[in-house]
Amino acid sequence: MSERWWADKVGYQVYPLSFQDSNGDGIGDIPGITSRLDHLSDLGIGFIWLSPVYASPLADNGYDISDYRAIEPRFGTMADMDRLIAEAKARGIGIVMDLVVNHSSDQHAWFRNALTGRGAEFRDFYVWRDPAPGGGPPSDLRSYFGGPAWHLHEATGQYYLALFDPGQPDLNWDNPAMRAEIWDMMRWWRDRGIAGFRMDVIDHIGKDIDAGILTDGPTLHERLQEMHREVLAGSDLLTVGETWSVTPETAPLYVDPDRDELHTLFQFAHISAHWDEAHGKWKPLDFQLPTLKRVFQDWQDVLAPFGPGALFWSNHDLPRAVSSFGDAGEWRVRSARALALALHGLQGTPYIYQGEEAGFTNAGFTSIDEYRDVETLNMHRESLEAGMDEPDFLRGAGRNSRDNARAPVAWEAGPGHGFTTGAPWIGFPSNAEEVNIAADRADPEGVFALYRRLVALRKEQPVLVHGRTRLFLPEHPQVWAYTRTHEGLRLAVVANLSSERAEAEIDPELAVTGAGLAGSVEPRDRIEAGRLVLEPWEAIWVLGA
Ligand code: TEU
Ligand code: CA
Incomplete structure (x- = not known):
């Protein structure tokens, strides 16, 4: 492709x-x-x-x-x-x-037409149902925004469906x-x-x-x-x-x-x-x-x-x-x-x-x-x-x-x-x-300044587009660490997502030496295997072989 x-x-x-x-x-x-x-x-x-x-x-x-x-x-x-x-x-x-x-708005021409009668040209563009046998709405379905999802149109005696606001009648996709x-x-x-x-x-x-x-x-x-x-x-x-x-x-x-x-x-x-x-x-x-x-x-x-x-x-x-x-x-x-x-x-x-x-x-x-x-x-x-x-x-x-x-x-x-x-x-x-x-x-x-750099890097570094992602330290409560690998290159991303210092044990397959592409604090050009200490909210990208 x-x-x-x-x-x-x-x-x-x-x-x-x-x-x-x-x-x-x-x-x-x-x-x-x-x-x-x-x-x-x-x-x-x-x-x-x-x-x-x-x-x-x-x-x-x-x-x-x-x-x-x-x-x-x-x-x-x-x-x-x-x-x-x-x-x-x-x-x-x-x-x-x-x-x-x-859904459309209830002010859409289709819905306004639909309100003019059961036989109206655009009636079936929306979802209409008769009242339940004993009266009342066809079901007790609720809208995502609160309140019932069925709304009675008195003039035609049927209910229309609106899963969001009553002003957002659902369109009938079966039509x-x-x-x-x-x-x-x-x-x-x-x-x-x-x-x-x-x-x-x-x-x-x-x-x-x-x-x-x-x-x-x-x-x-x-x-x-x-x-x-x-x-x-x-x-x-x-x-x-x-x-x-x-x-x-x-x-x-x-x-x-x-x-x-x-x-x-x-x-x-x-x-x-x-x-x-x-x-x-x-x-x-x-x-x-x-x-x-x-x-x-x-x-x-x-x-x-x-x-x-x-x-x-x-x-x-x-x-x-x-x-x-x-x-x-x-x-x-x-x-x-x-x-x-x-x-x-x-x-x-x-x-x-x-x-x-x-x-x-x-x-x-x-x-x-x-x-x-x-x-x-x-x-x-x-x-x-x-x-x-x-x-x-x-x-x-x-x-x-x-x-x-x-x-x-x-x-x-x-x-x-x-x-x-x-x-x-x-x-x-x-x-x-x-x-x-x-x-x-x-x-x-x-x-x-950092966003601009990250947006540019995506265009410059194919590993960001193509690299497969591998997660390290899944249970670590503060550090998110992963690698992206593509054609012999490895990008290591290590981020302390907490307001306290963090310590992590770096796996040899996460360690990398090369170029510090970006960081939230001081850029670093290597992540060594063994114990790593990260400042609060310190995050780094290191690219190497
Ligand atoms: O959102 C879909 C949606 O389900 C949201 O209402 C979502 O559940 C809620 O905001 C999270 O609490 C889309 C639009 O993005 C949203 O702005 C619209 O209100 C909604 O559809 C209806 O068109
Ligand atoms: Ca304006």
Whole structure:
């Protein structure tokens, strides 16, 4: 198989609402993104994953689309979008669009038509069911955002399905006319010159709702193969599916190239491993490094035969990397650097979430009034109704609410932080005066400087693209150590992911002498067998034979 264009590239996620405002309304927009392309080009990234900018009432910040072929006016115009694609391309940066097709908005023309009667032209584009025999919803299925997943439409006497917000009715993937519309829309975007699709909750499109099967349903892979035939075949579009449900057993079904489905996946095992079984992310568990290492290594092994997987610490649904996995206080900069070294040494395509390249922390919100996220606000209401007390909920939200990473990017110190000249739609992180892009970029030992180096190294060193990953010291509670080997070269990655000094016994097969490619503290050019002492959050990359 010939090498894919993204094999040695790093991706960068832009969350448009919070990246850069260009007109003072407090909402990030497309001209704002275009105006910041030089920052991304300095970083060296190969593509942007752009969270949704389509027409939308923004009930779920754009993951509720009312017109797939229009741009939300609050984000700009189609001409702005074309200009972003062209200006990015001129800098060697592709635009990967977010494809949100498990559901549309309830303001989409299809759904509005569907409401006009049981026989309406687009009625069957959505999932309708009669009430249960004794009345009430067809099942007791709950929405991911809280509350029931079935919503009664009184005028037509049936319930529609919405697995997320009631404003996000699920599309009916069993309807071939609906699928034909989606393929057509995807071809339309493909032909505008985009670089790929990130596919929102794509593991849900084969659901069998009457059997209670939401993910990995009976028709999922058939549908993905149809999508490949209809849209992707013959193109060099990058496809990455968001699949919370994927397991090591089911992953090959999506990414085995012989099956013609997707190139790669976002899987979340390293995230959900730290959530409480019953309360999920609202009661986060303490971070356990041995668990994290095992999960990452398993996925390295699973995906190695199929091409690069996706690597990430954070995204717009998750807290900030340094707040979850690092030390957001005393060791903020150094721990952000160590986390970058630990992740970017792995096999796969790293994704940087906006602001991560400057070591941004969680938002630091302390009152429910500061939150905007529909999931957080619903869970707040439900948790309090269920007897949780307010401070307890706010503690969980402070760690894991989606708004932690949705606070606007602070580009500089001072009012508006270079993000807006107006009032931002959600508050800045509480430390934005000190923690911002300009302050970090001014520091040659800052987070950005290291990210830029790691992005460049991926293009220079084939071992980073092709090397097989081998884990050492799996039970060590502080140190993550692995090697990547390729054509007689060995890259050793050794990272102390803790705020205390660490000691480790280095195996001869982990030891290496050669070039110190990068480090979070002083670079070292060798790792000797025997006892090694690492400073807090010290991480090193050493390349040798
Ligand atoms: O997220 C999928 C999803 O399941 C999330 O709601 C996730 O469970 C949660 O955020 C983690 O607690 C995707 C998008 O990334 C998210 O922003 C959307 O809200 C969601 O789909 C619906 O489109
Ligand atoms: Ca704006």
